Amino acid sequence: GDSVTQMEGPVTLSEEAFLTINCTYTATGYPSLFWYVQYPGEGLQLLLKATKADDKGSNKGFEATYRKETTSFHLEKGSVQVSDSAVYFCALRRDRGSTLGRLYFGRGTQLTVWP
Amino acid sequence: KAGVTQTPRYLIKTRGQQVTLSCSPISGHRSVSWYQQTPGQGLQFLFEYFSETQRNKGNFPGRFSGRQFSNSRSEMNVSTLELGDSALYLCASSSGILQLPTNEKLFFGSGTQLSVL
Numbered sequence: 001g002d003s004v005t006q007m008e009g010p011v012t013l014s015e016e017a018f019l020t021i022n023c024t025y026t027a028t029g030y031p032s033l034f035w036y037v038q039y040p041g042e043g044l045q046l047l048l049k050a051t052k053a054d055d056k057g058s059n060k061g062f063e064a065t066y067r068k069e070t071t072s073f074h075l076e077k078g079s080v081q082v083s084d085s086a087v088y089f090c091a092l093r094r095d096r097g098s099t100l101g102r103l104y105f106g107r108g109t110q111l112t113v114w115p
Numbered sequence: 116k117a118g119v120t121q122t123p124r125y126l127i128k129t130r131g132q133q134v135t136l137s138c139s140p141i142s143g144h145r146s147v148s149w150y151q152q153t154p155g156q157g158l159q160f161l162f163e164y165f166s167e168t169q170r171n172k173g174n175f176p177g178r179f180s181g182r183q184f185s186n187s188r189s190e191m192n193v194s195t196l197e198l199g200d201s202a203l204y205l206c207a208s209s210s211g212i213l214q215l216p217t218n219e220k221l222f223f224g225s226g227t228q229l230s231v232l
Binding site for chain 1: 119121146148150157158159160163165170171173205207209211213219220221222223224225226
């Protein structure tokens with residue numbers, strides 16, 4: 001079945017350090033891929049997305065490239081800030097039939113950035 | 116434009132009781148999905164409603180049910196609560212339009228934190 005595996009963490013970095021959170025997926029067909037972020041006490045916010053192979057999603061300095069050959073969608077940021085401290089979720093969606101409202105999530109990665 | 120609104124924000128119930136959670140989607144959105152978030156299982160899909168009909172269902176027991184009203188607001192109900200039902204319940208709204216290729220995005224509410232004692 002469809003699933004997402006991501007680095008569980010926690011990840012602790014100093015401000016301005018480079019961030020990578022690994023995400024790999026298993027799915028039939030050609031899913032869309034997403035990164036969501038959850039700040040304490042809040043719901044999930046869409047960070048970025050990619051809908052086909054080799055697409056690069058980017059937002060707020062974060063980037064992720066849809067790699068079909070390695071079934072991966074790793075999240076990167078060149079210089080993290082304290083305000084990036086949150087839980088990050090990788091997710092996939094099967095873009096067919098009536099499944100557009102259903103996401104399959106990874107377990108989440110807690111990121112803490114120290115000043 | 117108002118976001119997705121979930122009420123109540125917190126709930127405390129005891130085993131055996133039932134509970135109803137409410138979700139108001141973004142204006143114009145016709146699809147509402149529900150997710151359960153726990154430390155042990157992570158985020159799991161419960162069900163999706165579109166135009167008052169359940170369109171998709173996850174792997175949860177029949178104690179978990181939902182409905183959607185003509186104004187797209189949705190409720191989910193959990194009957195005979197168990198300790199393991201303690202979780203953050205998130206709802207997400209989207210346009211619900213099934214058109215490929217799609218630019219469909221899910222917008223999440225802040226959730227209802229349910230504690231079962």
